[in-house]
Amino acid sequence: MSGQIQSFSKLFRDGLWDQNVVFAQLLAMCPTMAVTTSGTNGLGMGLATTAVLVVSNMLISAIRDFVSDQVRIPVFVVVIATLVTLVDMSLNAWLHELYKVLGLFIALIVVNCAILGRAEAFAFKNGVIASAVDGLAMGLGFTLALTTMGLVRELIGSGTLFAQASLLLGPAFSFLEVKVIPDYGGVLMMILPPGGFLVLGGLLAVKRLIDQRVAKPACPAPAAHCA
Template sequence: MLFSETYRKIAVDGLWNNNIVFGQNLALCPLLAVTGTATNGLGMGLATLVVITASNGLISLTRHLIPSEIRIPIFVLLIATLVTLVDILMNAWAHELYKVLGLFIALIVTNCALLGRAEAFASKQPVKLAVWDGFMMGMGFTLVLVVLGAAREISATGTLFANASLLLGNSFKFLEVTVIPHYSGFLLMALPPGGFIMLAFIIVAKRLLDQKLARKKGLLTENLALAD
């Protein structure tokens, strides 16, 4: 059942078609603020992934108990509770990363994508579908954070996942790579304007790829129609 058409569509939407950044243009503030390195992007993405997955499941589980008139404040309260738990746990178990991400962990509660999925999907669907939707939306967001962070880090300093072992633990040391040895650096990419520039390039690349795939699909459909 996990790989049924419904689950597949939710996965494709979360990762690509309806991606929080690419499809919905949401969460741009933390996206641009914390993606100076791939490590920071990964940490922020995983925190958001946990919150959106848990909030979707919790809201779906309690959807019949929540009065429709006050559902939005309750959704916000549930999300805020989960964000607070994640904030405390990160402070305790990943303190170096917590210090780097700072206020942006708490600001996950203001991420419109979480409330949007709660209202549009989780409050109307069974728990399994809601959890899967939250997980795939979180994975899609994490993917964009890591890709953007990696692109900015490589162009700014020539490294990839720098300080991963310090921020995420020694088990992540294998991620640390020097991509361009003896690189003098490109400071702009490490600054907020560099985030806007690199995000624009990534969005353009995605749209060009979508157009190419659409043309291929159109040609395939046309050839099949001619064959019939």
């Protein structure tokens, strides 16, 4: 039991940080740049992708003994495409405003390399529960990356956080809406595509510095100086 908990803990650490889809693997750059103009958009896209990741991992793990290596990739694509279609229809039915904002990028979840990659690298080789945890961890890491980028761009670009959350995600999310800087003129470039590249580069640099600080060995007690 203890070993399983440690294994799940490692999966979450990998998904959220060490193998983060955006900040470590640099995958899914298209939706990352396109939908992160606000924290709300990033959160919505991340949660939709997480739902597909979790369920696709579970289904692929469940049928792995019945799928030959020769046809596994087409099978993965069919499973993922079916789930994305269901998510697309669900958003259109229950979160129509978010559906209109995300638009084509919901359907493009099908070609998200992270989802197909986890199916191939993990779900096809592991059990259903472990695959579900892996999908959840990777999905939450992706959501964290998109939401963080969206919040930074939104804050600098318009001085708000989670703008229109109640409209796009539902009235229950109205508590997220914050006007941080009243009467703020905004920096238009941060909302435009160049802002996405600037914010991504800055966050990658911050992650690299944190990783280097964590990996740096502690200074021995007797030593007078540390490098």
